[in-house]
Amino acid sequence: MTCPTAPNIVLVMTDQLRADFTAGVGFALDTMPFLDSIAAEGTRFRRAYTTAPACVPARTSLLTGRWPSTHRARQNSTLSPLDVSRGDDLLDVLRGAGYQLFFAGKTHMYRDDPEEYDAFSGPYGHTKGPDTTTEQRAFTSWLNSIDMGPTSAPTPFPAEQQYAYRIVSDTIQQVDARDADKPFFAWVSMPEPHNPYQVSEPYFSMFDEDEVPHRSCGPEAAQAKGGAYKWLRDLVEEKRPGYDDNWRRYRATYCGMLRLIDDQVRRLVDHLKAQGLWENTLLIFLADHGDYVADYGLQRKGAGIPEALARIPMIVHGCGVRAKDNTKDFVSIADILPTVCEAVGRPIPLGVQGRSLWQMVTGSDYPAAEFSDIVTERGYGGLPYPDDARPPLHFPYEGSRYDELNSVTQSGSSRMIRHDRYKLYEHVVDDGELYDLDKDPMELDNRWDDPSLRKVKADLMQRLHRWSVRLTDDLPQGRYTARLAQHNWYRTSKKDGA
Structure with missing residues (x-):
């Protein structure tokens, strides 16, 4: 499809989503069928990488197009704008191009002031939300009670209380209240599938423990690698003895969380279609980093930069984007800003280190050497x-x-x-x-x-x-x-x- 005007841009960002956990890239379970269908119509990057396997450094790279050693947010506790070295970032570029800015979801970044957006819903966390109802407060209280999971039973609240569902509902309200004479940028930032590993029915029972594919390696690999791998494995075993015995259950829960996210992306796209906005929308789907999901006998992230953490899903769909399963080029989360710059006809700001993928996704010539490696x-x-x-x-x-x-x-x-x-x-x-x-x-x-x-x-x-x-x-x-x-x-x- 082509765009007669500046495209609306929807950026769907998940937290701690493995790049290799959907059927479209060879996973044995069909966890995200809608995202796989979107990828088949657009460009999927099989070799997409984060700049750092931690939330704040990676999200700062998305905003600035710069690596952590340059923007200086090298750990999750460096949240202040004073800690971030940057020029114009993603929001500055889009605001300068006349876009309305919408945000709903998890922030964990320096651009977290609601006054910087035309509409803002949040911040959501992994165990907190902007709760206004009794049931929302009860759900958040329950999330805090499970000590970051994983759980062994379905979440005792309906799926409509899950943050991913609520964030998409917030985004729909923002889009519906937009100024129709201006393009919009909607940042949909889901805390899931980051721990706590929990999900409501029907998602909890959607993937049986017995059908979860066997993991590539277990706790013995963390011990063999030593260093931070062994330290983290020993620490969690000390705190939660036998926690790894339930790896199949929490992998199944993680897969259910992916289907929950997939259904919410579908719901958002269906709404954009119903409002006549889909044909003029550029959708970018990605994660900030991955998750061990029981590989190495570990949960979450932390030690090293293995492929499970460093590789991220990245899909671009919409205006002018050709259908391609890109299995060759190495791309980065830092490439999003320069790509958006060229999509909306704005210059790439000085200091940006990422590279534009716009020519790549629209079928123009690009140099193979530029994308032959990544850091x-x-x-x-x-x-x-x-x-x-x-x-x-x-x-x-x-x-x-x-x-x-x-x-x-x-x-x-x-x-x-x-x-x-x-x-x-x-x-x-x-x-x-x-x-x-x-x-x-x-x-x-x-x-x-x-x-x-x-x-x-x-x-x-x-x-x-x-x-x-x-x-x-x-x-x-x-x-x-x-x-x-x-x-x-x-x-x-x-x-x-x-």
Whole structure:
């Protein structure tokens, strides 16, 4: 479809959604049939990555088009705008292009002031919402009582009380009250399927424990990898003995949560169609990062940058977007801002490091070398803690409560680069890591010192160095005039190679 005017833009963002958990990408269970159908009509990126496997760093990258080492929000506790280095961001660009700005859902970012939007509903959290009714307050109270889950029984509230349902209802109200003479940007930010792992019927029983595909590896893998993996695994086992015994149940619940989200996206799209808005709407669907979902015997996130956390679902559908299952190009959450800039005819702001995907999704020529690799970062700095460390945390060692993002799991600094079938890590100290993901998708066989991969390692390190230079901050702008790359593509010559 083509757009006669500036397209409406709907950004649906989920929290902690695995990229490989739908039938459309080969998962054994049909968890998100509607999103898979949308992907079949638009462009699905199979090699999409977050800039960091944590909420605030990733969401700040989406807004700014910059990596965490540049925008400086490197942990979830750095929420203040004063902690974020940026120029014009996504909201600035769209406001400058004449868009109405709507937001509904989880914020966990620096643009959380309702006054910055034409309509704002929230903030929703994982165990809190803007509750106004007795039943809403009861649901939120129940969420807090389950200690971030997972649960072993259906949620004792109807699906209409789930935050994903309420957020879509809020978005529908915002769209219906819009100024019809202006395009709109609706950011639909769902806290799910982030823990607590819970869901109402019929979703709780939709996928049986016995039909859940077997996980790729269990607790033995966390012990073998050591470091933060072992530390986190040991900590949670200490706090919740035997928690991993129920991994099939909570995986089934997670899959039910995906279907709940899928049904809400369908409900939103159906409403846009009924209002005659769908033909002029650009839909972007993605997550901020992934989830272990019991791989490594772990829940949530925290240790390392495995594919389960680093890869994200990313789908673009609508005005001018061609149907393509893109299995080749490495793209990033930081690419959303420059892509939207070109979709609405605005220049990409200085300081943006992401690359426009607009030519890619609309079927124009683009350089393969520019998208032949990608970088993800992790860590807030300093030295990494050893796996027997017991430093003070922001929660007690006693009791069942824990936060997987903490001083130990996020300590130090790491960067990983993906190219072709290989993945390389460089850490602030000690040796790096090198994996052949075709043979070792769970990253259990470190080939760093393997002489047969010497050339592969050298090539990846050169690519990572190039990215490190590229991620140097261009802000603040001084008196010199930068020569900006068209579409923010740097690698356009044949000698760059793929």
